[in-house]
Amino acid sequence: xxxxDATTTIAVTISLHSGLPAYEQxxxxxxxxxxxxxxxxxxxLPSVRGFARDLKVSNITTIRAYSDLENEGLVTTVQGRGxxxxxxxxxxxxxxxxxxxxxxxxxxxxxxxxxxxxxxxxKQKLEEKFNECD
Amino acid sequence: xxxxDATTTIAVTISLHSGLPAYEQxxxxxxxxxxxxxxxxxxxLPSVRGFARDLKVSNITTIRAYSDLENEGLVTTVQGRGxxxxxxxxxxxxxxxxxxxxxxxxxxxxxxxxxxxxxxxxKQKLEEKFNECD
DNA sequence: CTACTGTATATGCTCATTATACACAGCAGC
DNA sequence: GCTGCTGTGTATAATGAGCATATACAGTAG
Numbered sequence: 001x002x003x004x005d006a007t008t009t010i011a012v013t014i015s016l017h018s019g020l021p022a023y024e025q026x027x028x029x030x031x032x033x034x035x036x037x038x039x040x041x042x043x044x045l046p047s048v049r050g051f052a053r054d055l056k057v058s059n060i061t062t063i064r065a066y067s068d069l070e071n072e073g074l075v076t077t078v079q080g081r082g083x084x085x086x087x088x089x090x091x092x093x094x095x096x097x098x099x100x101x102x103x104x105x106x107x108x109x110x111x112x113x114x115x116x117x118x119x120x121x122x123k124q125k126l127e128e129k130f131n132e133c134d
Numbered sequence: 135x136x137x138x139d140a141t142t143t144i145a146v147t148i149s150l151h152s153g154l155p156a157y158e159q160x161x162x163x164x165x166x167x168x169x170x171x172x173x174x175x176x177x178x179l180p181s182v183r184g185f186a187r188d189l190k191v192s193n194i195t196t197i198r199a200y201s202d203l204e205n206e207g208l209v210t211t212v213q214g215r216g217x218x219x220x221x222x223x224x225x226x227x228x229x230x231x232x233x234x235x236x237x238x239x240x241x242x243x244x245x246x247x248x249x250x251x252x253x254x255x256x257k258q259k260l261e262e263k264f265n266e267c268d
Numbered sequence: 269c270t271a272c273t274g275t276a277t278a279t280g281c282t283c284a285t286t287a288t289a290c291a292c293a294g295c296a297g298c
Numbered sequence: 299g300c301t302g303c304t305g306t307g308t309a310t311a312a313t314g315a316g317c318a319t320a321t322a323c324a325g326t327a328g
Contacts, residue, residue, distance in 0.1 A: 021317060021318090022317080022318080035248040035249070036248065047273060047274080059274090059275095059319090060317090060319065060320090061317080063274080063275075064317085066274090079273075079274045079275070079324070080324080080325035081272095081325085081326060082274080083274080097246075098249060100245060101245055101246055101249070101251075101256070101259070102263075104241055104242050105238075105242060106266075108242075109260065109264040109266070110267050111231040111234060113264070114231060115169070122235070123257050126242065126256060126260060129242070130246070130253045130256065133243050133244050155283090156284080156285080181305080182307065182308095191286090193307090194284090194285065194286065194287090195284080195285065197307075198284085212293090212306090212307080213293075213307045214294080215292090215305095217306095217307080
């Protein structure tokens with residue numbers, strides 16, 4: 001028995017012209033899949049070739065994404081076999097999310113104040129967004 | 135009497151290695167000055183040359199910043215005279231801030247949910263940030 | 269051997285940034 | 299009014315980093 005006894009089918013969509021580099025979009029969506037449980041520890045990611053073909057980008061772009069994810073400690077790639085999700089990837093992503101949330105909220109506080117918004121109004125806007133997203 | 139009967143002294147600091155392009159940092163800080171009242175309608179911005187010398191960047195970098203600000207409707211530059219703040223620049227910047235806040239809060243909501251945070255916890259974090267910044 | 273996996277090299281494109289030379293505005297002095 | 303100096307913004311060509319590509323190379327497993 002190998003590491004993968006189930007076919008990993010993941011849905012990723014990248015939109016060029018979105019400002020963000022393609023490899024960043026791929027990384028973001030893989031992280032989201034990890035957090036949502038759509039991608040679990042030990043599972044194999046799509047092959048760099050097949051994934052690149054599906055997304056209509058070059059191999060290098062998917063390689064870049066996987067390479068970054070490996071540097072962040074989320075996956076491990078081994079030549080000839082594939083790229084596999086590490087144990088407890090959710091912990092790492094969660095920490096990244098918390099940092100990002102803190103940075104966003106700082107910006108919201110600073111610019112909200114500059115725009116003359118009250119804390120109550122900001123909280124209200126946050127609640128709306130929170131209820132909007134499924 | 136000309137457009138400028140007072141010397142405009144503005145404090146701007148750019149940090150290279152911050153990830154953001156120098157011209158973006160200049161734009162951001164000028165907008166912040168407009169919102170804080172440190173830069174009022176009719177006032178003249180520093181000359182592209184002097185500003186570039188002070189910030190230790192090239193003229194082109196300040197030109198790029200001023201050019202962007204002009205495209206956003208915040209300033210008007212006239213050859214041989216200088217770059218001047220338009221009327222009601224605060225309205226435009228405020229709208230930009232509101233859009234940015236909305237985008238940030240959407241991201242906070244999505245990633246906060248994914249990280250298992252409750253609305254209450256997010257509001258609490260927002261309140262902390264709000265009270266921290268002067 | 270064959271068919272799958274990841275990897276390395278050389279290339280082009282875009283964008284941020286630079287140095288240098290150019291063009292217009294305004295004021296001083298003849 | 300003209301001349302010239304010094305302030306202002308402007309245009310051109312060149313450099314460097316980062317994103318993306320195609321193509322050829324290398325390991326794994328049946």
